[in-house]
Amino acid sequence: MAFNMVAGHAKWPKVNDAIFGLAAKAKEAIDKYGKENVIDSTLGALVDDKGDLICLNTVYQELKSMPDAAIAAYAQVAGQPDFLETVPNICFGKYRPDAHIRAVATPGGTGSVRHSIYNYTEPGDSILISDWFWSPYITISEEYGRKATTFELFNSKNEFNMESFKEKFEELLNKQKRLVTILNTPANNPTGYSLSDEEWDEVLNLAKENAKDPENRIIIVVDCAYIDYAGIGDERRKFFAKFSGLPKNILIIAAFSMSKGYTMYGMRSGAAICISSDEEIAEEFYYSCLHSNRANWSNGTRAAMEIMTRIAKDPEKTKAYEAEVKEAKMMLRKRADAFVKGAKEAGLEILPYRDGFFVSIPCKDAKKASDELIKENLFVVALKKGLRFAVCAVSEEKCKTAPAIIKKVLDRIE
C-alpha cells in the first residue's frame, strides 16, 4: 500500500476540474476551426456574442477609480459594516422579510454554502439537495464527512416534485432531527428552473408542519447566486417576504454571491445572510460564521465590498449599474428563448427552463453524448443525469442551431 502523509479524511482522488478541461479543448477547437464553427457552452460566465467576457463598466470603473488604500486594507473579519448593512437590501430588494437578519461576508456563494453545511450539520449527517445539482455541494459535504441525499427535482409533469422533496425531507429529519437542505433557486444551476411562489408556499408549509416538533431543526439554504438574471423586474425576489415570522426552529440562510450580478467571478465576494424570527438564533449564526471566517480565510476581498457599497450609496451609479444588468439579462433571455424554441423544433427534450445561465437536457449516457458532441465542435458539460448547456456563454444565433445538433447526436447514440 502507498505511504500517505495526509490524514485519512483528506485523501482524495487525483481528479482535475472536468469543466476547465473541456473548456481547454473548446479553445483548441476554436484555434483550429475558427470561432464561428465552434459552440463553446462550457463555462458558467456571461460572455457577449463575440465570445468576450462581459465585465460591467459601472463595476470596473468603480474599482479602478478607488483609492489604493481602499483595496489594500484588510476588511473586518465579518465584512465591512456598510457592506453588511447593504447586502441584505441588494439581495432582498423590496421583499425584505420581517425577521432578524444578520450577514457575514464570504468568498462568493461557495463560502456561505460551506458555513451552512459545516456549522449546521453533525458529522455523518446527510444534507438534502435535488438530483440536478451544482457539484460543489457534494465536494463540501465530503470534505467534512457529511453525505448528500437527493430528491427528484421534477415530477412526470416536469413540475417541482413536492412529493419526492417531502419524502426525503421527512425521512432525513426524523432520523437526524436536524436537516440542512439547499434549494438553488431562482435560476437553478444546471436546469434554469425557478420555484414559483406557490411552490415556495408548499415548501414552507412542509417545513412548518415539521417544525411543530420542537426538537426538529430545519435549515433551508437558498442558493440565489443567479438571482439577478431571473424574472422580470423584481418578481423573482417576492418569495423572500415569505420568510417573515417563521417558527424559531426554521432558519433560512441566503447564500448570496457577487460573482454573477456584479460580473466579479474572480474577486471572490458574497455573503451568508440569515433570516430568523429569533434574535438569539440570528446572533448565534453571526458568531458561528465569524469564527468560521477567521478559521478559513480570515477576511474577505475588501475592494468587492467597497464596490457594492459605493454603487449603492449613489443613486446615479445605482441606476447605471441596474441598466447594465438589465441589458445583460435581456440578452440572456433572448438566447434562452432561442434555445427553447430550437429544442421544440428539433424535438429535443429539455428540462423546464425559467431563468438564468443554463438549460439542461436529460439523457442516458451524458459522458458519451458530450464526447460525441465534441466531434461536432459543440462543447457541453456532462452531468450525472444529462447535459448542461450554458446559454450565458453562447450567442443567440448559435443557441438557435445547437438543439438540432444535440438531438442528432443523442438519436445516434441512444
Place this chain on the structure above:
Amino acid sequence: MAFNMVAGHAKWPKVNDAIFGLAAKAKEAIDKYGKENVIDSTLGALVDDKGDLICLNTVYQELKSMPDAAIAAYAQVAGQPDFLETVPNICFGKYRPDAHIRAVATPGGTGSVRHSIYNYTEPGDSILISDWFWSPYITISEEYGRKATTFELFNSKNEFNMESFKEKFEELLNKQKRLVTILNTPANNPTGYSLSDEEWDEVLNLAKENAKDPENRIIIVVDCAYIDYAGIGDERRKFFAKFSGLPKNILIIAAFSMSKGYTMYGMRSGAAICISSDEEIAEEFYYSCLHSNRANWSNGTRAAMEIMTRIAKDPEKTKAYEAEVKEAKMMLRKRADAFVKGAKEAGLEILPYRDGFFVSIPCKDAKKASDELIKENLFVVALKKGLRFAVCAVSEEKCKTAPAIIKKVLDRIE
C-alpha cells in the same frame, strides 16, 4: 438552557476581534487629541510616517491598468498555472530546495495554514506552536476539533528554546504518530524573532532523528508571511535550501502570503507550497488542497495572481517592485532599531527582535498594561504573555519615545 440551531461543534462565544476594537479606540483618541499625540500600534499593516497605509505603486498600477476581464474571470481552482509556477520562485528566491514542489493558491497565508492543519491532522490531535503565537492558529484548530500545544519559544538566554521544542515535539509525535508544527519565521508575529540557519539545522536534525521511525509523519509548516521584510538581501531565505533531500515522512509546507510583500492585505492571496522528496506525497498534497479549495472558497482572487505574474515576467517591473519593497524594509528597520534602542535606554525588557512588523514586551498582566497605556494615548495589543508593539504602524520618532512610556506604566502596575 438556550435553544441552539447550530451544531455543537459550531457554537462559539460572542467575541469580536479585540484588535479591531482597540484600533477603533485609537481612532477616537486621534480625533480627540490629534495624530501627533497618539501612538497607534494596533494593526499589522505597514503605514508611512503620516499614518497612511503604504500601497506599493508597482502593484496598484498593475491592477489598475489590467484589462477588466483579467480581474473578472474565475481563476482555476488550484490557482492560475503561471501563478503556481511563479510563486515558488518568489517565495524561495535563490534558495529553491531540490525537491518535489507543488503549489496551490489560497486566500492569504491563512488559507494555507487551514489546509495544513485540517488535512494533516486527525480529529482530536494537537498541533505544536510556540507560546508566542498568532492567535488564528488556535481559531483554526478549534474550528476543526483540533488542539494546540505550545513550546517555549525562548530559553533563559533569550535564544530559540530547542529543549522545549524537542520535548513537546517528541511527546506529541510519540502519542499521535503524526505531528503538524508551525514555525512562524522569519520575522515572527508577534516577537520579530527569526530562526537562525543554525537553529534550522537543529530543528531539521530533530525531525530527521524522529523520521527514522517510518510510522512517524512529520509536517513542518513554515509560516513566512513576513519574509519580505526580513534580513538584508536574501539572507533570510537561505534556510529553504536545507529542505532538499529530506526523508519522505517529513513534509514541509510553506504558507506564503501576498498580503505584506505586495501590500495586498485586502485582496486575499497567497499559496500553500509543499516541499517533499517524494513525488507521490507532493501529488497527494496537491489533490488534497485542490479538494479543500473547491470545498471552502472555490478559487482564489484572480487579479492578485495576475499582478504577481505580470510583475515577475517583466524585468523592469520586477526591479521597480523590489526597490519599493526594499525602501519599506529599510524604513521598518530604522523604526525597529529606534524602538530597541529606546527600550535599552529606558530599561524596558523586550524579546529578541530580528525582523518584521512587531516587537514583543513580556509582562505579567498584559490586558491591564494595555488598558493603562490607553490612558497615555498609546495603543498596543495585549497577548497572553505580553504586549505586541507594531513598529510597522508607528513612525520612527514615536518608536523612539514609546518604550519609556511603556516602561513607566509597567513599573506602576507591576
